[in-house]
Amino acid sequence: MLPIVQHPAAAKEFVNDPNRSRWHDQALWFVRSKRDKQAGSLPEWEYLRETASGIKTHTIANMAHYLQEFERNATARGAVVHWARDAEHHNEIVLRILRDHKTKRIVKSKSMLTEECGLNHYLEDNGIDVVDTDLGERIVQLRNEPPSHIVLPAIHIKKEEVGQTFHTHLGTDEGASDPKYLTEAARGHLRDKFLAGEIGITGVNFAIAETGGLVVCTNEGNADLGTSLPRVHIACMGIEKLLPRQRDLGVFTRLLARSATGQPITTYTSHFIGPRDENSELHIVLVDNGRTRLRESETFRAAMHCIRCGACMNTCPVYRRSGGHSYRATVPGPIGSVLSPTRDQNSYKSLPYACSLCGSCSDVCPVKIPLHHQLLAWRGELVGKKLLPASKRWAMTMASYLFRFPRLFRLVGKVGRFALRILPRWATHHRFNAWTIARELPDPPKETFRDWHRRHRTK
Amino acid sequence: MPVALFVPCYIDQLYPDVAIATLELLERLGVDVEYPDDQTCCGQPMANTGCDADTAPVARRFVDLFADFEAVVCPSGSCVSMVRNHYGAYFSGDDAKYQHVTSKTYELCEYLHDVVGVTHLDVKFPHRVSLHQSCHGLRELRLGQSSESMTPRENKVRKLLNLVEGIEWVEPDRADDCCGFGGTFSVNEADVSAEMGRARIADHCGKGSEVLASADMSCLMHLQGLIRREKNPIQVMHVAQILSGRPLGAA
Numbered sequence: 001m002l003p004i005v006q007h008p009a010a011a012k013e014f015v016n017d018p019n020r021s022r023w024h025d026q027a028l029w030f031v032r033s034k035r036d037k038q039a040g041s042l043p044e045w046e047y048l049r050e051t052a053s054g055i056k057t058h059t060i061a062n063m064a065h066y067l068q069e070f071e072r073n074a075t076a077r078g079a080v081v082h083w084a085r086d087a088e089h090h091n092e093i094v095l096r097i098l099r100d101h102k103t104k105r106i107v108k109s110k111s112m113l114t115e116e117c118g119l120n121h122y123l124e125d126n127g128i129d130v131v132d133t134d135l136g137e138r139i140v141q142l143r144n145e146p147p148s149h150i151v152l153p154a155i156h157i158k159k160e161e162v163g164q165t166f167h168t169h170l171g172t173d174e175g176a177s178d179p180k181y182l183t184e185a186a187r188g189h190l191r192d193k194f195l196a197g198e199i200g201i202t203g204v205n206f207a208i209a210e211t212g213g214l215v216v217c218t219n220e221g222n223a224d225l226g227t228s229l230p231r232v233h234i235a236c237m238g239i240e241k242l243l244p245r246q247r248d249l250g251v252f253t254r255l256l257a258r259s260a261t262g263q264p265i266t267t268y269t270s271h272f273i274g275p276r277d278e279n280s281e282l283h284i285v286l287v288d289n290g291r292t293r294l295r296e297s298e299t300f301r302a303a304m305h306c307i308r309c310g311a312c313m314n315t316c317p318v319y320r321r322s323g324g325h326s327y328r329a330t331v332p333g334p335i336g337s338v339l340s341p342t343r344d345q346n347s348y349k350s351l352p353y354a355c356s357l358c359g360s361c362s363d364v365c366p367v368k369i370p371l372h373h374q375l376l377a378w379r380g381e382l383v384g385k386k387l388l389p390a391s392k393r394w395a396m397t398m399a400s401y402l403f404r405f406p407r408l409f410r411l412v413g414k415v416g417r418f419a420l421r422i423l424p425r426w427a428t429h430h431r432f433n434a435w436t437i438a439r440e441l442p443d444p445p446k447e448t449f450r451d452w453h454r455r456h457r458t459k
Numbered sequence: 460m461p462v463a464l465f466v467p468c469y470i471d472q473l474y475p476d477v478a479i480a481t482l483e484l485l486e487r488l489g490v491d492v493e494y495p496d497d498q499t500c501c502g503q504p505m506a507n508t509g510c511d512a513d514t515a516p517v518a519r520r521f522v523d524l525f526a527d528f529e530a531v532v533c534p535s536g537s538c539v540s541m542v543r544n545h546y547g548a549y550f551s552g553d554d555a556k557y558q559h560v561t562s563k564t565y566e567l568c569e570y571l572h573d574v575v576g577v578t579h580l581d582v583k584f585p586h587r588v589s590l591h592q593s594c595h596g597l598r599e600l601r602l603g604q605s606s607e608s609m610t611p612r613e614n615k616v617r618k619l620l621n622l623v624e625g626i627e628w629v630e631p632d633r634a635d636d637c638c639g640f641g642g643t644f645s646v647n648e649a650d651v652s653a654e655m656g657r658a659r660i661a662d663h664c665g666k667g668s669e670v671l672a673s674a675d676m677s678c679l680m681h682l683q684g685l686i687r688r689e690k691n692p693i694q695v696m697h698v699a700q701i702l703s704g705r706p707l708g709a710a
Contacts, residue, residue: 008648015650025658029633036606045609315607317637321654354648356641356655357507359598363607376545379509388509392643396505400513403468403500404520413472434646438653439684442473449471449478453494457482 002347005329007354011322014156024156025320031152032314034262035364041264042254052251053368056305059242060295066209066242067286073212077274079282087117090236090287094119094201095126097234097283103128103198109216109223110134111203112150112308113236113287115330119201131193133222135186142169148324150331151260151310156323190222200226204237205307206252207284210245213273214284217256217266224270234283235272239291240304252307255366259311294342299377303338305367312361312371318354327351334361334371341378349387352378410450417444460529461491465564467535467676468500474676480703481534481567487703488575492532495524503541507642511548518549526556530574531564534699536596536675539566544599566600567699568674572615577622582704585625589668590617591659591682592635593675602674606634616674616698623701629668631659640681656685664693670707674698 015021039045059066071081084090090113098106106123108114108130120130120141132141136153140146142165147153154162159177166172172185202223206215214235216223227233243249257263275282295301313319313333324332329340329348337351352375361371382388402409420428421444429436447455464485466478485492502517521542525531533539542564550557571577596602596616603614620626639645639655646652660682663671671693673679679695686693700709 008650011648012650015654018654021654022658029636039607039609042609317639317655318648318651321651352509353644354651356594356637356639356644356648356652358594358637358641360594360605360607360635360637363598363605376507376509379507380511381509383509383511392508393510396508396510396513399500400502400505400510400517403502403517406497406499409468409499417472434649435684437649438688439656439681440687441684442680444473445475447475449466449475450494450496452475452479453482454496457494 002344004347005327005350007322007326007350010328011326011354014323014326015321020156021321021323023158024323027155028314028320031261032311032364035259035311035314036262038258038262038264042258048251048255049366049368052255052366053305055243055248055251056367057302059244060240060301060304063239063242063295066244067239069209070207070212070242071286073210074274074284075212077212079212079274079284082283082285084285084287084289086289087287090117090285090289091119091122093285094234094236095123095128097232098123098128098199101199101232103232105129105131105196106199106201107131107133107194107197107226107230108201109203109218109226110137110153111201111236112147112330113203113238114201115147116238116289117236117287119236131190131197133190133194133220133226134218135183135220138186138190139165142166146325146330148332149310149313150308156325194225194229197226197230199232199234200230201234201236202227204235204241204284205256206243206249207237207241208243208246208249211273213246213271215249215253216270216272217253217268218270219261219263219267221268224268227272231279232281232283233272233275234285236285236287238287238289240306256307256309259364259366260309290343294339297342299381300338300342300374302369303335303342303374305369306335306339307367309366311364311366315360315364316355317358317360318356322354327354334375335369338369338371338374338378341382345382345385346387349382352376352382410448413448420444460527461493462530462532463525463528464492464494465498465501465525465531465533465538466494467533467538469680470534470676473680474697476705476709477534477676477697477699480697480705480709481532481699484567484571484699484703485532488571488577490532490575493528495528498524501538501541503538503545504642506541506545515549518546522546522550522556522560525560525564529563530570531560532567532570533564534567534674534697535677536566536593536600536602537677539564539569540595540599566596566602566674568596568616568619569600569602571619571702577619580619580622580702582702583624584701584704584707585627586707587627587629587667587669588620588672588701589629589631589663589666589670590620591638591663591671591673591678592616593673593678594635594637596674597635619702620672620698626701629663629666631662631666631668633659633662636662638678638682640678642677645681652681653685656682657689660686660689660691660693664691668693670701671695672698672701
């Protein structure tokens, strides 16, 4: 069983270090602002969102049909399609392919699906040397940390810390923090790894049922290099990556990079349709891992629209201040807080509450997932399953009672305001009153609006 | 048929002047307004915690209390959003009383802008003002265009404040980042909430604003608590107070 995540406690250290949380907030706000500029440059932006959402709804409704069409077409193009019911099954399939080829070294481009499945650790435990080739992923891999963001895996790490990590692992100069120098060093280090890689593993951004083809979007070109040098390419994808037709792709590539990083398009948008020649192999692993269950839920199904752009993380004021690791999940932020409890309600029950319900995520989402309404719906589910602490449930039951009996409400209000007026400050402002840890309480007025109204307006 | 004034529970208890200003403003504009005496709360605190069984009787009580009025006006976007967007879970769709109340409950600025059609206000407020756009007013009621959205919308709150003579607008860097109140979020996630609020205050103060104005007093209660603790040189005021001609410092 997974440990229970208490988001407020998990976020505490990060948020209470202003040097880190404010810097992190600014870095992500910068990305969000770039997104606004790019989205605003397309007059049809909202139309694209609507269209993308419609395509996803349709595809998910007809999932079995399109998956079979995809398998048929991919197979006809010479790819080998594998079906994985869960993370473990996925990892076994990948390991089996590696063993069939007697492979010891693989190069991997960014894939949140393989993070979700814990592939790196699984392969390492089985004696495989795994090298993440995305720069951010390589940084967190060297530091033995999980990514803190799905598009910007090392966004929580400052350049000075990257310098330290590279000094330890790559032998760069001590104290170096110049991004250009560090990137050059990483590039040199990765070049050797690319040349030594025997099999390339990539994620998938989009899979096209009509053609059996795959699309992988990167800025570093690492997926291309990682699949061009080795003879075998394993592409791992969640079944929700499917699109029906080639012409649907344009809708999504226009939305993806603009939403993710505020670029009009990723530097590389690579299309893989079958293995590249008769001496090569392309394996496609289609992974369910809870997606079918999510699809069955009327309330949360739209979360399958997600194209993993990360825009909801960049815009989320809670994510920006608490950092991605506070969510203790591969996918953090608003979409992560919707998806994680579908895996384990008890472990992730605090995540739907790590949200002020501001709604910015729902407005920024390129595929129109009603994220903040789904987070609110999760709260109802969790209370229904009695997973909210009894103290909080009780407080709400008491409040409900007060609001049903106006005379009681007025009496309690009167006593409360009177107490606030006469009690010394230390009795009301202390660490057990969470409101007052950082804030003053309001000055209690002598009369309520109702009292005033009775005195001034009652005929 | 008169219009009912709904005063959110915390405004009734802690910020009565916001409700008085709202009432005076509506009366001055010739609205026949009544205050049903037995009102309490819309149920949002329970609903946002996920306690649907505790919310349902409060929501039903609200609908019963306000069903006989032509409209319900409330100086809080958050409470109005609760009634308009979230009451559906507690009623059957063909319940006529529910249908009437959910479709005829207005946020104050929305009511003044859309229904009354105010074009003139004889009030002055000669101060540097910045607008805190509360999230529910903006993204649930669409009182203006959120910075994420590319659908053009006029900002009803700002349009009304533009009728006040003497306001010198000050624009924060982030037009509509959340202040971090979020109801029980403010105590559940007290550290993150306070940090979100401090960032908003620093943004508004940094631009030289004297008054942080908002159409939602709950955001302002949180921000005021932080401002007073940290002794920031800025005050908060509800938009109703400015529109009704209150001087600086009324909140």
